[in-house]
Structure formats: C-alpha cells, structure tokens
Amino acid sequence: MTARLPWGYDLIHFEEIDSTMDEARRQAAKGVSGPLWIMADRQTKGRGRRSRTWESGAGNLLCTLLINPGIAAAEAAKLSFLTALCVGETLDHFLGAAHRVRLKWPNDVLLDGRKAAGILLESVSGGGGMTEWLAIGIGINLARHPEPAPASPDAAPSWPAISLRAAGVEPPPAPETALEVLAARFDAWLALWRQQGFAPVRPAWLARAARFGEPIEVRLDKETLPGIFTALDESGALVLTLADGTVRMISAGDVFFPEQH
Amino acid sequence: MNKEKIDKDMIRALAELLDETRLTEIEIEHQGLRVRVARQPGAAAPVMHYAPGAAAPAQTAQPAASENLAAHPGVVTSPMVGTAYLSPEPGATPFIAVGDAVETGQTLFIIEAMKTMNPIAAPRSGKVVRILVTDGHPVEFGEPLAIIE
Numbered sequence: 001m002t003a004r005l006p007w008g009y010d011l012i013h014f015e016e017i018d019s020t021m022d023e024a025r026r027q028a029a030k031g032v033s034g035p036l037w038i039m040a041d042r043q044t045k046g047r048g049r050r051s052r053t054w055e056s057g058a059g060n061l062l063c064t065l066l067i068n069p070g071i072a073a074a075e076a077a078k079l080s081f082l083t084a085l086c087v088g089e090t091l092d093h094f095l096g097a098a099h100r101v102r103l104k105w106p107n108d109v110l111l112d113g114r115k116a117a118g119i120l121l122e123s124v125s126g127g128g129g130m131t132e133w134l135a136i137g138i139g140i141n142l143a144r145h146p147e148p149a150p151a152s153p154d155a156a157p158s159w160p161a162i163s164l165r166a167a168g169v170e171p172p173p174a175p176e177t178a179l180e181v182l183a184a185r186f187d188a189w190l191a192l193w194r195q196q197g198f199a200p201v202r203p204a205w206l207a208r209a210a211r212f213g214e215p216i217e218v219r220l221d222k223e224t225l226p227g228i229f230t231a232l233d234e235s236g237a238l239v240l241t242l243a244d245g246t247v248r249m250i251s252a253g254d255v256f257f258p259e260q261h
Numbered sequence: 262m263n264k265e266k267i268d269k270d271m272i273r274a275l276a277e278l279l280d281e282t283r284l285t286e287i288e289i290e291h292q293g294l295r296v297r298v299a300r301q302p303g304a305a306a307p308v309m310h311y312a313p314g315a316a317a318p319a320q321t322a323q324p325a326a327s328e329n330l331a332a333h334p335g336v337v338t339s340p341m342v343g344t345a346y347l348s349p350e351p352g353a354t355p356f357i358a359v360g361d362a363v364e365t366g367q368t369l370f371i372i373e374a375m376k377t378m379n380p381i382a383a384p385r386s387g388k389v390v391r392i393l394v395t396d397g398h399p400v401e402f403g404e405p406l407a408i409i410e
Contacts, residue, residue, distance in 0.1 A: 049376055050350050074341035074402065077377040106375040121377035134377075221344070221397030235342060236375045251399070252344035252373040 003176040005037060006187040013176075014040040019047055020064035021122060024135035033068035033133060039179055046139065048118050059143030060163070061175040065136040065186060076123050076134050077251075078198045078236045080107040081205045083136050086185040087117045088208060090140065093181050094169050102210035105229070105238045105255050110210055114162035116141050138182070140164075142172040198234065206232055211257060216240070218253045225250075226258070330393065330405040337384060337407045339400045343374035347396040355396075361389045363409060370394070370406055383409060 005011055017023055017040040024038055040062045046054035069076055084107040091111055092098045102110045109117040120137040141163035165172040173181075192200055206212060211229055218225045218240055225248060231239035238250040330336055339345070347355040347370060357369050363383045370381040387409040394406050 049373075049378075050346075072340065073372075073377075073379045074374065077341065077343070077375040077379075080375040080377055119376065121375075123377060123379045237342070249342075251342050251375065 003037075003039070003179045003183070005180065005183045008035065009183060009187070010034070010036045012036065012038050014038070016040065016042045016044065018045040019043045019137075020062055021047070021120065021135055021137045024064045024066045024133075024137075025122075027066055028133045028135070032066065034066040035068075036066045037063055037179065037183060038066065039063040039175065041175070048120055054118050054139050057144050059172070059175070061138070061140040061142055061178045061182070063138055063175075063179055063182075065138070065183075066133060067136070067190075068133050073123055074235065075197070077121070078201065079134065079136065079193070080119065080121055081198070081236060082189050082193060082201050083107055083119050083121070083138065083186075084109055085201065085204055085208070086182060086189055087119065087138060087140060089185045090178060090182045091116060091164065094164055094173050094178070095167065100167070101208065103205060103208045104210045105232070105250075106236060108159070108255075111162050111164075111167050113160075113210075114145075115159040116145075116162050116164070116167075140178055140182070141166075142175060142178055198236070202232060202234070202236075211255075215258050217256045217258060217260075218248075218250050219256060220250075220253045225253075229255075330391075330408065331403065333405070333408055335385075335387065335390070335408045335410045336405045337369060337381065337409060339372055339381070339402060339404045339406055341372055341374050341379065342402050343372040343379070343400060345394040345396065345398060345400045345406065346371040346373065347392070347394070357389050357392065357407070359389055359392055363387065363389060372400060381406065385409060 002013070003011060012023070014023070020038045020040050020043065022045070024036075027036060027038070042058055043054075043062050046062065048054045069079070084103045087109045088101045088103055091101045091109065095101070095111075100112055101116075102113075104110055107119040108115060109119070118139040122135045122137070123133070141161060143163060143165050145161035145163040145166060163172065189201070209229075209232070214229060215226065216229045218227070218238070225240060225242065227240040227242040227248065229238060230241045230247075233239055233249060235251070238255070240248045240250055242248065331338065349356065349371070357363060363369065363386065365383055365386050367383045368380045369383055372379045372381060389407060390410050391408040392406075393408070394400055394404075400406065
C-alpha cells in the first residue's frame, strides 16, 4: 500500500536503503527542498545521535521529513520539541489513550516509561545562520524493539525500549499507516508553527514532560549533573537547578532519572 | 522573543557609555536578554558576551582573550547556543586541524542544540590558523569557533 499524505508532501518509499537521513542529504544536495517524506522498510546503516546505531528491523516506521524552513539554526533546533509532540500524538492514536506517553527532554518519546521512538534532526546552515534544509529523522517501534544490550562497563547507559505491539497494540499498525498519522500531525503542528513559532509548542510539550519539577540527572560529555528540572526556557534549553541553587541551562545532554543507577 | 535580533543600537550606546564613564564593565538585563559589555585590559574595542536567559550564570570560562577575535576577518562564529563537536562521532578523526587547508562549504564543526545537529561549514577556502573551541564544550551564540585565513 502507499501512504496517503496531506496535500503538498511528496513521498519516496524504499524497500531497503542505507538510511533515510543519508537519502535526505542526497536529495537536498540535488536541490530538493521538500516537504518530502522518505521512508524505508529496512535500513542497513540506521543511526542515531553521535552515530549510535539505530536498530532498523522490518515492521517499524523508519522515515525522514525533509523541509526547508528558512529559519535561523537556533529556531530550527526547537522543531525537536514539535517532532516529539507529533510522535507522541501518533502513539496516542494507536494506543487509544494519551496518558501512557511522556516526553523526555528534548525529544525522547517514552511509552510506559520506555523508549518507543528515536528522533534525530540535522540541519545545514548557509550564510547568515539560516537553515537551508532540515532533515527530521524518526524511527517508531511498531512491531519490534531492541532487546537490552548485554551489560558492559564501557557502554553508555541505554534506555529500555518498547514497541506498540509490546504495549498491547495487536496487530501493530503497518508502517505506512503510522506514517499517515504522523504526517497529518506534522502538517497540523507545522501550520501552527508557521503562524506562532515555538509559543504554542512549549506548553504542549511541557504538559507531557516526564519528571517536570522533579529530580533528574543530565549526562554531558564530561560530567553528570543532578538537579531539579525546573523549566524549559524560550530557546528550548532545559533549566536545571542544582542542589546549591546554581541554575544551569542545558542545550545538549542526555537526561536520566535518579533510579537508573 | 528572538534573541538573535539583538539591539545593535543598545549595545553601541552601552559601549559609548563605557568609554565616557571609563568603566570596565556594564551589564544590563532587558526583556530576558542579558548583555554585558566589558573592556578587556589592553584591548582597544569592547568585547561583548551574550548569555541566554536571565538566570544563566556565566558558565563557560570563555576567554578573556587579549585580542578581539570576533572582529577578525577570518573568524567563523557559532550560529547558536549549543555544544561543539570537533569530530563526526566520538573517537573519530576531527574535521579539521590547525594548518589544514579547507574548501568553502567543508564541515568544520558540529554544534548540537536540542538534539539537532548543525554542521558548521567553512564560509571560505583558506588555512585553519586557530581552533578556539574544545570538543564537547558549550558555545554561545556568536562565539568565535575558528580562524581561517
């Protein structure tokens, strides 16, 4: 079947590809500015942030949205939150409920406290800091999810995973069906974004934020900061209040919960 | 509020005030944006530091450089607040090293903010003479990242 997308969006569907992010880069290099959805049944080089691998098994949604937002790089980064909302609402749709999905800063989507999706955004800026294009990569675990990796002292801590099927949605939606729902959510939120920017996204994201106002840990490249998740600022930075009252603005890092030691 | 649209007139007025009053530093907060205009010892021009949000402490020990790098004609600055990476992935060879010749458009750094990866491209061809950021460290909007001559 072919996914039916909102008016104005193109779709390229591959049976197998290196990764939809790499394809988005090739499309952008050819001058395609989107909006274009790229989906694949399988990826041979699925990847996440800082080249972590993303398990790309059949039956899951693997896709990238290529858009040309024409906004400053700092603004484009806030589309991370919009993306998490769209993915969260897509999961709600198939779960038939909204209370099981929470969002972890900035764009992790947790279903029953487990990672159900991966999101990766890559931009290219031209002169003047404007974004020439933005590739929004999304993987949603529909039919399967990775088993926890064997514990290794060197491995970065990983988050437990889940799929819609494991959460009780049987049979799970076909990837094309999930893309139709996701693309419709994007169309609606992007229309709002074009009119009002981050303003409506921020409270909607906070309303579903995991551990808002509670203790969390932020792991940076070279240190781990425990503190209270006190706010999300207008730039999208996580506001972390440390035990001594110091306030840190976090724009990159991994959030963990204190019980995950 | 768009923090990139910094009121240049306001900064200019502050810089003039700094000269007039012979102060070494003026810091003001206006609509959530904090601007500090400070004179570095021995420097001719005032150096501006931007801090996002009213509550943010100055957390990066960013350089009381004795030269005004931001005004260097070959400077490459950060388009956003974020974390700088010097290599495409942890442990990989850095994009550039001092002394390298680079082509226009070649990736020099990645700045990450909100899990959005922003490759920073060389604005011109030339030779990398300085790299001003450390891998995995935070950078501010407008902060000098490298000098290409």
